[in-house]
Amino acid sequence: MGLGRRALLLGAGGLLAGGAAGCSGTAGTGAAAVTRSSGPLPTTTPWRPDRDDVDPAVKARAVEVVEAIGAWPAGQGGVAAAKRRVAALGAAPSLVDEAGPLLPVADEAVLQVIDAQYGGILADSASVLVVCRQWTPDHRTGTTGTTVDVRLSRARPRWEVTALHPARPGAAVPALPAAAREVLSAPRIVLPPAAAADIRSGHVHESVLRALLRLAGTYRMYVSVIRSGHPMDVFGTDRPSDHPRGRAFDVWQIDGHAVVDPATSRRLVETFMRDAAAAGSYNVGGPVRLSGGAPGQFFSDATHHDHVHAGFTA
Template identity: 90%
Template sequence: MELGRRALLLGTGGLLAGAAAGCSGGSRAGAEVAAATPSPVPLPTTTPWRPDRDDVNPAVKLRAVQVVEAIGGWSAGQGGAAAAKRRVAALGAAPSLVDAAGALLPAADEAALQVIDAQYGGILADSASVLVVCRQWTPGHATGTTGTTVDVRLRRARPRWEVTALHPARPGAAAPSLPAAARRVLAESRIALPPAAEADIRSGHVHESVLRALLRLAGTYRMYVSVIRSGHPLDVFGTDRPSDHPRGRAFDVWQIDGHAVVDPATSRRLVETFMRDAAAAGSYNVGGPVRLSGGAAGQFFTDDTHHDHVHAGFTA
């Protein structure tokens, strides 16, 4: 669930005027005007993310998210790597994880972080990848336009799963110009993009087939995208097969028409129809929580990893 955050109000500075007195030998009237210091923009109040109780393994996601939240959000005066390491250590996780935090730990006196969604990049019996999609606010970026997606790796341990590595998204610089389809996706209100996915599109490294499919689906659905290119494992988790995501040829959706894919209350018919429409929009490889018949050989699939989102992959 994305943060339903309160509006942020910008302080407006007033003008201070003062008259200068004349002195002997002549007089001069004047006014000294100084701009008042703007009121600081407050950071939004965020809420801890919680997994759905019907998830495949809620404890795995919760552990991954706790580490990301501990690194990416802090109160005034608690910025920096040393303080982040203390927060992570307090969770019983390795402080050295902070060394790979990247964009998750900007230089700021304080920060607010809201996890939008946590989905599996892969889950096996003894290892997992959880993609933690988040939005972040700092005093210099209080509009919520920053944030990242972190591929959190874990392994089974006792008494709880252990976080072993963090891989924050690296979308790349924005392209000097974008194709029309990319501009349309960025402007489409029915396609919600978290910061890393939006940056992927702005980089110009997302394939045209992905952009066209998103626009076609937006004609029927309101979608919240979780991952496009960056922040996803390079290989299909647990294999040596390259994933379509890092090549800009896939997208994942975690919410359809306001309903989370992982929520058992979400209509299976809605998810099934969306999956079939993704195939009709050109996806050769559609995965989700519903086992579908029909389509080309191997076009539809389901497994534990795709219990919480719909994946659509495309050929070049």
């Protein structure tokens, strides 16, 4: 993790005070971010994988394609220009047609990757969940953006991006339960755009909301994924994931410390994982293999090297 990204991560709410943000590094909460209504768009920071990641190259490849589609200088909007940018990376221009909410329709846009975490990684294929915010002249609040499930296959000289699956949270419901409203307003629960939209859609289970609120009593959490933007099945299997059913959440940063960073205290991560289990999760995964708990309650693998997963029953 470069100094620039570390400074961004540790900045107020993960966003620099001067209004810089975007789809790389760490964005702030849905409520914080940038509130200017005029003037230049925020300055963003290119996202870089941690050198101690399981496979930094696969994340870098996924992110560069998303950044090429979702950010462009004034006068270079439009699908044709986006396809040229993607082609310049050696990726398929047709990927632009799958970009959904990131499609270049404005005259100018900036993008900040908040985090890129694994949706799954195997020997020859991977899913990287690229979590980001986007600003355009018409949308300067930092509340727009998405999470893109980027699918890749191993190739030489670099991983090949084969598909993009942007989050589809669904429309907001007119009335939310109290727990959902509390999570959306909790200052210690930092939500990216897709995760906040998931909650506003009313499709997130009460057990998830209550666990988030309980954990927020002890930790400041940066959530990466709740429901949308995650693979439908556990990657590489035909087992349905708890995420699309609104029964799971992932956290990539705890109290200002990225889970993937080897400098982050393993005791902090372990304690957070145990507290997630105590908050009701039947299935807690992370970079640390824990003992105890119910059979199968704790697990660790390469996919969860960079975040803590908490799943819940209906």
